[in-house]
Amino acid sequence: MAQIILHKADTRGGANHGWLKSFHTFSFSSYYNPERIQFGALRVLNDDQVDGGMGFGDHPHDNMEIISIALEGSLQHEDSMGNVAVIEPGEIQVMSAGTGLYHKEFNKQADKPVKFLQIWVFPNERNVQPRYDQQKYDLDSHRNELVQILSPDRADAGVWIHQNAWFHLARFDQEKELRHSLHMPGNGIYIFVLKGEVSVAGQELSERDGLGIWDTDTISIKAKPGAELLLMEVPMQV
Template identity: 60%
Template sequence: MQNIILHKANTRGHANHGWLYAYHSFSFASWYNPERVQFGVLRVLNDDTIASGMGFGEHGHDNMEIITIPLEGDLAHKDSMGNAETIKTGDVQVMSAGTGIRHSEFNPNADQQTKLFQIWLFPRVRNVEPRYQQITLDVTKQKNNFAQILSPNADDAGVWIHQDAWFHLADFDNGFSKTYSIKKEGNGMYVFVISGSISVDGQELETRDGLGITDFETLEIKASTNAKFLLMEIPME
């Protein structure tokens, strides 16, 4: 029997640091909710707005798969592996922190804020060699479609990570519906609405709502308005 967990947008944690306006779907930093620590291997889903010229100074991570999806503006990235890149809207970046990395992230623009999702997944193997990958997506593939942006396979569409996870971005017209079929038996799904409204097997979701679903084989997703959303199929253990 299908199990669902609904996270309405207004139940998320919130932090306003002046230069950083952040919403947390799961416990993060000073916001702790024992009911919202993780969903399967999904540990962090942060919805961040960074003021112009501001950002995160150098800090460390280990044994985490870190995915960054810019929604508006740019993010300048530097890390201890020697990467110095700018991630733009329409890109996706992944870092396998593994044995340990240090990095910094900031908004390089003087006149524009940067909005992004940062997502952390626990890896299926610990202490891997750190790695970095960044690609530019073909956003036209998201139109009335589930466009794959992440998988466990280096030779598949999108970036790859050390986890049996598949992410898809979609941009549906009002009234359009499509069926998602699970990639790996036993995985769960976390649906996050970027904009607009959708229904997932009849469960209505609005902008920035999240829905965790387990014990399913297919999901019927229908747009109630023009809508953009992110599908994250992930292991539950």
């Protein structure tokens, strides 16, 4: 029988640093909840807003797959590998931190906030060579369907990471029911609602709600017009 965990938007941890407003689905920084450490290999799901011209200075990472998805505005990235890039809506960025790197992120625009998701996934291989990638995706040309933006296959659609994980985004302009089959036994799915209303496994979800489901082979998603969601399939054992 499928197992389900529901995280309503207003139960997330939060931090307001003035220039940074962040909501944490899982324990992060000063927010600690022993019942919300991770969902399988999914360790961090932060919903961030950074004021114009502000950002995070140089800081280190290692042995983590770090994914950023821009929602609004422009996020500038610089790292110790020499990459300089701007991430905008319709783009996903990934860093395999591996043996270690430094990077910084800041709002490229001075007069408006940038909003983005930062996601950490435990890798299935440690101490790899650090790497960076960034890809575009197009939801408007593929409305009412799941668009793959990440996988473990470097020849597949979207970016790739060192983990048997698959991410999809979807944007709906009509009422729609989708069925999604998991790629691997032992994986689970975490759904994060970006906008609107969806129903998954009999649970009604609204904006910024999250739902994890595992011990199942397929899931059914019912979306209302105007809904947007992020679907993350990850191994449950790490």
